[in-house]
Amino acid sequence: MTTEGKVVKPDFGSARKHFIFTEEHDRLRESIAAFVERELAPHAEEWEETTFPDWVFRRMGELGFLGLSYPEEYGGQGGDYPCNLVLAEEITRSNSGGLATGIAVHTDMATPPIFMFGTEEQRQEYLAPAIRGEKISCLGITEPDAGSDVAGIKTRAVRDSASGGFVINGSKTYITNGNRADFIVLLTKTDSEKGYDGFTLFLVPMDTPGVVREKQLEKLGMHASDTALLAFQDVRVPAESILGEEGKGFYHIMWELQGERLIGAAGCVAAAQRCFDRTLQYALERNAFGRQIGKFQVIRHKFAEMATKIETARQLTYTTAWRFQNGEYPVREISMAKLHASRIAVEVADECIQIHGGAGYMKEYGIERVWRDLRLNRIGAGTDEIMLDVIGRSYGL
Numbered sequence: 001m002t003t004e005g006k007v008v009k010p011d012f013g014s015a016r017k018h019f020i021f022t023e024e025h026d027r028l029r030e031s032i033a034a035f036v037e038r039e040l041a042p043h044a045e046e047w048e049e050t051t052f053p054d055w056v057f058r059r060m061g062e063l064g065f066l067g068l069s070y071p072e073e074y075g076g077q078g079g080d081y082p083c084n085l086v087l088a089e090e091i092t093r094s095n096s097g098g099l100a101t102g103i104a105v106h107t108d109m110a111t112p113p114i115f116m117f118g119t120e121e122q123r124q125e126y127l128a129p130a131i132r133g134e135k136i137s138c139l140g141i142t143e144p145d146a147g148s149d150v151a152g153i154k155t156r157a158v159r160d161s162a163s164g165g166f167v168i169n170g171s172k173t174y175i176t177n178g179n180r181a182d183f184i185v186l187l188t189k190t191d192s193e194k195g196y197d198g199f200t201l202f203l204v205p206m207d208t209p210g211v212v213r214e215k216q217l218e219k220l221g222m223h224a225s226d227t228a229l230l231a232f233q234d235v236r237v238p239a240e241s242i243l244g245e246e247g248k249g250f251y252h253i254m255w256e257l258q259g260e261r262l263i264g265a266a267g268c269v270a271a272a273q274r275c276f277d278r279t280l281q282y283a284l285e286r287n288a289f290g291r292q293i294g295k296f297q298v299i300r301h302k303f304a305e306m307a308t309k310i311e312t313a314r315q316l317t318y319t320t321a322w323r324f325q326n327g328e329y330p331v332r333e334i335s336m337a338k339l340h341a342s343r344i345a346v347e348v349a350d351e352c353i354q355i356h357g358g359a360g361y362m363k364e365y366g367i368e369r370v371w372r373d374l375r376l377n378r379i380g381a382g383t384d385e386i387m388l389d390v391i392g393r394s395y396g397l
């Protein structure tokens with residue numbers, strides 16, 4: 001609130017940040033934004049055709065952006081969870097949803113279970129080089145016959161009594177970074193008699209004999225990311241490659257999914273905001289019937305609706321992240337944030353296409369790509385329907 005004399009005026013232009021962010025986060029935000037705009041954004045169009053190159057990981061590793069909240073002993077920056085939100089938000093300046101996804105899978109999906117459940121050896125062998133950007137990671141949960149129904153996966157890891165290790169057979173699909181990854185965090189079934197206690201996570205180098213990168217999959221959006229169909233044919237791994245506890249892989253992966261969903265929500269809010277900002281600019285420049293299109297009440301209300309949706313998703317995401325950072329495990333609210341942010345982001349992108357008119361449908365304006373890229377978020381990391389089910393069940397239904 002500002003005052004001029006006794007007149008209190010609304011603070012529309014206030015740049016106040018949310019309470020979860022400090023001045024240190026502001027500085028981090030500035031440096032990530034400068035890097036993304038200078039070194040990544042100029043390639044956005046080219047990478048839609050080729051997928052983004054591996055050097056992005058090495059460069060971001062050099063700059064310390066791949067381990068913002070990991071401890072310094074593994075090469076991380078020792079920051080807090082909001083640092084990860086800052087990265088998820090600022091990387092949207094690349095104008096490449098595919099790039100943002102490839103990086104987020106590495107920083108907030110595949111590596112957190114190594115830090116959380118890994119042995120010291122595993123942290124040194126996989127986490128530290130991943131933070132440096134020298135090893136690229138991917139996460140394998142989904143299979144051709146089981147996505148939402150994680151417990152329905154068929155990839156089996158069978159103990160080999162002769163070696164004491166395991167033999168893995170099965171397949172994984174839609175795996176982000178799967179074609180380029182150096183290792184995979186792999187969910188397998190180790191005991192089909194034990195229900196949720198029959199799953200185990202493994203850390204598997206992708207050059208292990210029997211790991212086959214079968215196909216680069218083509219998709220609606222996220223063209224800059226690499227998405228693979230993988231096969232595991234008699235892949236032999238030692239018992240030391242178990243990540244976490246044998247038989248507890250299902251619970252480990254459910255924990256992982258919470259961070260994945262929260263970071264996805266933050267990315268959605270930021271992408272929606274950027275799309276809104278670009279469209280606002282367009283609405284002030286484009287004229288029809290002798291006036292700026294933004295001055296039509298219908299269009300003005302579209303902006304009001306969009307801004308309200310973005311703000312509600314932002315507040316829910318930040319407040320939930322604050323609880324997560326403070327050691328709580330707010331699964332219901334994480335599911336709400338993921339559901340709401342994904343939905344509103346797609347709605348905002350769709351409305352932004354509408355406000356752009358024909359230009360919104362043209363590739364050169366980049367708005368259609370935002371819509372195509374964001375559409376994934378209502379499916380990946382748990383569909384809208386699964387989020388609704390998690391929320392509904394949390395009330396004992």
Ligand SMILES: Cc1cc2nc3c(=O)[nH]c(=O)nc-3n(C[C@H](O)[C@H](O)[C@H](O)COP(=O)(O)OP(=O)(O)OC[C@H]3O[C@@H](n4cnc5c(N)ncnc54)[C@H](O)[C@@H]3O)c2cc1C
Binds near residue numbers: 105
């Ligand atoms: C581009 C992309 C990248 C991805 N990256 C990865 C990755 O890196 N690693 C990984 O493991 N996975 C990845 N995924 C997979 C993603 O997480 C799954 O696609 C998602 O979980 C949905 O699973 P599914 O595709 O098998 O759909 P299904 O589970 O077959 O669902 C089909 C439909 O049925 C609905 N449905 C299913 N069960 C229920 C239920 N109980 N109640 C109501 N409705 C239900 C779903 O909501 C959906 O609408 C990626 C997917 C895409 C598209």
